[in-house]
Amino acid sequence: MDGVESQIAEWRAYVAKAPAVNGRDVDELEAHLRDQIAELDAAGLIADEAFLVAVKRMGDLDTLSREFAREHSGRLWKQLVLRGEDEPARPSGGWSEALVFALAAAFAIQVARLAAQFPQEQPGWLLRNIGLFVLPFLAGYFARRRQLDTRGWVLTAAPFVLVALVVNLYPYRAGSATELLVALHLPVVLWFAVAYPYMGGTIRSHERRMDFVRFTGEWIIYYVLIALGGGVLLLLTGLILQPIGIDLDRVAEWVLPSGATGAVIVAAWLVESKQHVVENMAPVLTMLFTPLFAVMLTVAAATYAVSGVAGAFDRELLSVFDALLVVVLGLVLYAMSAREPSRPAGLMDRVQLLAVASALVLDVMVLGAMLARIGDLGLTPNRVAALGLNLVLLVNLAGAAWLSSRFLTGRIAFHRLERWQTSYLPIFALWAATVVAVLPPLFAFT
Amino acid sequence: MHIDKDLVAASATPLVLAILAEGESYGYAVLKRVRELSGGELEWTDGMLYPLLHRLRRLGYVTTEWRTPPEGRRRRYYAITDDGRAALAEQQRQWVTVTRALGDVWRGSGGLLTALGEA
Numbered sequence: 001m002d003g004v005e006s007q008i009a010e011w012r013a014y015v016a017k018a019p020a021v022n023g024r025d026v027d028e029l030e031a032h033l034r035d036q037i038a039e040l041d042a043a044g045l046i047a048d049e050a051f052l053v054a055v056k057r058m059g060d061l062d063t064l065s066r067e068f069a070r071e072h073s074g075r076l077w078k079q080l081v082l083r084g085e086d087e088p089a090r091p092s093g094g095w096s097e098a099l100v101f102a103l104a105a106a107f108a109i110q111v112a113r114l115a116a117q118f119p120q121e122q123p124g125w126l127l128r129n130i131g132l133f134v135l136p137f138l139a140g141y142f143a144r145r146r147q148l149d150t151r152g153w154v155l156t157a158a159p160f161v162l163v164a165l166v167v168n169l170y171p172y173r174a175g176s177a178t179e180l181l182v183a184l185h186l187p188v189v190l191w192f193a194v195a196y197p198y199m200g201g202t203i204r205s206h207e208r209r210m211d212f213v214r215f216t217g218e219w220i221i222y223y224v225l226i227a228l229g230g231g232v233l234l235l236l237t238g239l240i241l242q243p244i245g246i247d248l249d250r251v252a253e254w255v256l257p258s259g260a261t262g263a264v265i266v267a268a269w270l271v272e273s274k275q276h277v278v279e280n281m282a283p284v285l286t287m288l289f290t291p292l293f294a295v296m297l298t299v300a301a302a303t304y305a306v307s308g309v310a311g312a313f314d315r316e317l318l319s320v321f322d323a324l325l326v327v328v329l330g331l332v333l334y335a336m337s338a339r340e341p342s343r344p345a346g347l348m349d350r351v352q353l354l355a356v357a358s359a360l361v362l363d364v365m366v367l368g369a370m371l372a373r374i375g376d377l378g379l380t381p382n383r384v385a386a387l388g389l390n391l392v393l394l395v396n397l398a399g400a401a402w403l404s405s406r407f408l409t410g411r412i413a414f415h416r417l418e419r420w421q422t423s424y425l426p427i428f429a430l431w432a433a434t435v436v437a438v439l440p441p442l443f444a445f446t
Numbered sequence: 447m448h449i450d451k452d453l454v455a456a457s458a459t460p461l462v463l464a465i466l467a468e469g470e471s472y473g474y475a476v477l478k479r480v481r482e483l484s485g486g487e488l489e490w491t492d493g494m495l496y497p498l499l500h501r502l503r504r505l506g507y508v509t510t511e512w513r514t515p516p517e518g519r520r521r522r523y524y525a526i527t528d529d530g531r532a533a534l535a536e537q538q539r540q541w542v543t544v545t546r547a548l549g550d551v552w553r554g555s556g557g558l559l560t561a562l563g564e565a
Contacts, residue, residue, distance in 0.1 A: 024512075028473065028496060028522045035474040035519075036492070059491030067497040071504070341504050413506025413529065 004047045008033065011055060018065030020072045033058060070207075098141060098269035105137035105265055106258035113257050124179050128167050131187035134261045135194055136160050138268055142197035145272070152201050159193040166437050171445055177381045178440040185385075185435040191216070192429035209422040214282075214337040215271055217330075221281050222267040230259050283338040287348065290331055294351050297328075297358035304365055318386040321366050325393035328359045332400055333421065341415055345408045353408065356401045363394055381443045385435050392431045396424050447487055454488060458498055460537035461488075463530055466508060470525035473499060499524055507533050 008030065016026045033054050040050035058064070112133050116126040136157075143156045167186060172179040198215060199208040234255060238248030335352055367390060374383060399420050406412045465471065465479045473495055480488055502508045507530030514520040526534070 024522070025496065025500075027520070029493065031472075031519055031521045032474045032492060032496075057492045059493040061493075063491075064493040064497075067494055068500075071497040071500050342500075342510075413504070415504050415506060 004037065004051050007048075007051050008037075015061060015065075018061070018068060020069035021065055022072075025068065029058070094145060094273065095269065097144060098265055101137045101141040101144075102262040102265035102269075105134050106262040108137070109133045109257045109261040110254075118257075119253065124172060124174060125168070127183040128172070128179060128186065129164070130183060131190045132160065132164055132167070134264050135187065135190040137261075138265055139190075139194045139197050141265055141268065142194065146197060146200040148197060148201060152197070155201070156193075156197045159196075160190065163189060163193075163436065170440050172440065173445055176446050178443055178445055181381055181385050181439060182436050185432045188432040189429065189436055192425075192432070195425075206419060206422040209425055210337070210418055213333055213421065213425075215268075217282055217334050217337055218271045219267050221285075222270045223263060226263045226267055227260070230263065234259075282334045286331060286335040286338055290335065290348060290352050290355060293328065293331060294355035294358065297355050297362065301358040301361045301365075304362060317366060318370055318383070318390060321363055322386055322389050322393065325359060325363060325390065325397060328356060329393060329397060332356060332397070336418060336421065339414070341413075341418065343414075345410070345414075349404065349408055353401060353404045356397055356404070360394065360397055360401060363390065367391075367394070381439055381446065384439060384443075388431060388435070392427060396421075396427075399424070449488060454490065457488070457541075458490070459502070460534060460541060462495070462498060462502065463507065463526060463534040463537065466524055466526040467531060467534055470523050472521040472523050474521075476524075502530065505529070505533075 011033070012026055012030055015021060015029060016023070021029075036054035036057060037047075037050045040053055041047065045053065112126060112129070116123050118126055139156050139160065143153055146152075148156065163186065167182060172182075195209075195212045196203055198212055199205065202208050234252060235248075237255075238251055241251065242248065332352065335348070367387075370387070374387070377383075400417065403412065403417045403420050407414055407417060461480060461483075462476060465476050465483075468479075471479070476499075477490060477492055477495055480490060499508065499510075503510055503524070506527060508524045508526055511523050511525070512520060513523050
């Protein structure tokens with residue numbers, strides 16, 4: 001039986017190498033293998049034969065690990081790039097490809113900058129189009145990486161062309177509020193347009209949507225890290241070059257736009273090929289900030305409830321609350337993407353629910369006061385945009401809180417929470433697109 | 447008889463849920479039960495059962511627990527939940543409809559086939 005034991009150990013080690021199969025799964029598969037061997041033994045096969053038959057019945061290990069990967073893409077996410085079934089492994093991680101796209105984006109933004117004579121001049125068209133100089137390259141990078149067919153490329157390009165037309169054909173008045181709103185919302189619309197090539201065209205798949213949410217979260221982490229490093233580098237360069245008469249502003253003028261756009265692609269490439277570097281970042285960030293936000297929000301909600309909200313509300317407040325809800329949503333999504341879906345509800349889930357609920361209470365109070373004020377002040381593009389975003393976020397978080405409380409009481413599986421978020425994604429895209437395409441004509445491009 | 451791969455895949459979920467509805471069980475025993483029920487006609491690749499079971503767990507249709515029975519080795523046991531029973535009932539409705547439709551049409555054409563055979 002000794003020979004079989006070592007064969008089983010070898011088999012086990014081989015199975016354990018599959019990234020989407022974790023230790024408990026290997027235990028489970030091994031128990032199965034041993035049951036099978038025992039039964040074949042009892043039927044009179046010699047040990048070696050029993051092992052071979054049992055292994056054969058278990059099936060081809062590559063197919064099996066792919067099947068595991070399909071089910072546990074969250075696990076896989078932490079360890080390697082999710083490849084298409086037939087896409088060959090790329091040992092280099094495709095860095096040269098990423099570099100080409102990053103350089104192209106850096107070049108494009110530089111051309112645009114020179115054409116606009118930024119920063120001496122700050123024409124509206126540069127502001128409006130800024131996303132269009134960067135994100136098409138990201139989309140192109142993913143379209144190439146996912147090896148989309150012609151139809152896929154056309155569908156990837158379509159939203160960009162459409163948006164470019166809308167943004168450039170509308171007759172904005174110089175320095176108008178709608179122009180600024182478009183500049184703020186366009187990158188969001190385009191980011192969702194990147195989702196199409198990112199998911200390889202399978203935008204209906206909720207699993208792939210969740211992957212895109214993860215990608216977005218990790219991309220933000222990487223981008224912030226690169227930005228910090230880049231800032232330090234730039235500052236030091238400026239300080240070193242100052243004695244020989246080169247001005248920091250002049251250096252920044254050239255380096256900053258190209259660096260910032262190139263980093264968009266580089267961060268995406270890092271997420272794609274080096275997930276394991278930050279695999280622990282999302283859980284750590286969530287663990288750290290969820291309780292802090294819970295405390296801050298609960299205290300704020302209690303204070304507002306006691307002191308009343310009717311007092312001094314200025315116009316900025318709604319935007320502040322929009323930002324707050326975006327951050328809370330970010331926390332919820334980070335926590336979700338870092339979570340093993342089958343784990344039962346824990347303390348962190350309760351703390352998170354508390355944070356979300358407090359944010360909701362706060363927001364409802366502010367929203368009520370704001371709606372009353374808008375009756376007096378009238379609607380402006382800014383107020384509509386802020387109010388709409390607030391409602392979109394409010395509904396999302398209210399739904400998340402409701403489902404989360406049902407999950408905590410054990411009435412539904414965690415999977416339902418994920419479903420809610422992944423089903424809600426198109427609404428964010430739709431709202432951003434509305435602000436870009438519908439709001440300006442509605443307010444006569446003021 | 448070789449059963450089409452797609453058909454095997456489509457019947458896997460209701461079959462596993464139905465077996466777990468008989469009582470909690472573990473992977474190897476579920477597979478044995480499948481063989482038993484189909485008289486060995488439904489051939490599954492053993493390993494493929496596990497991703498399926500894990501999917502059912504993610505959907506909240508089953509719960510799992512590691513246990514070591516008095517005689518035997520440590521295994522992961524799967525038990526069906528209320529959600530799982532609801533999903534099973536829904537699957538049952540669909541399959542009954544499909545099999546009834548097939549049964550009806552085959553009874554009709556069965557007459558024709560016999561007639562052809564006699565001719």
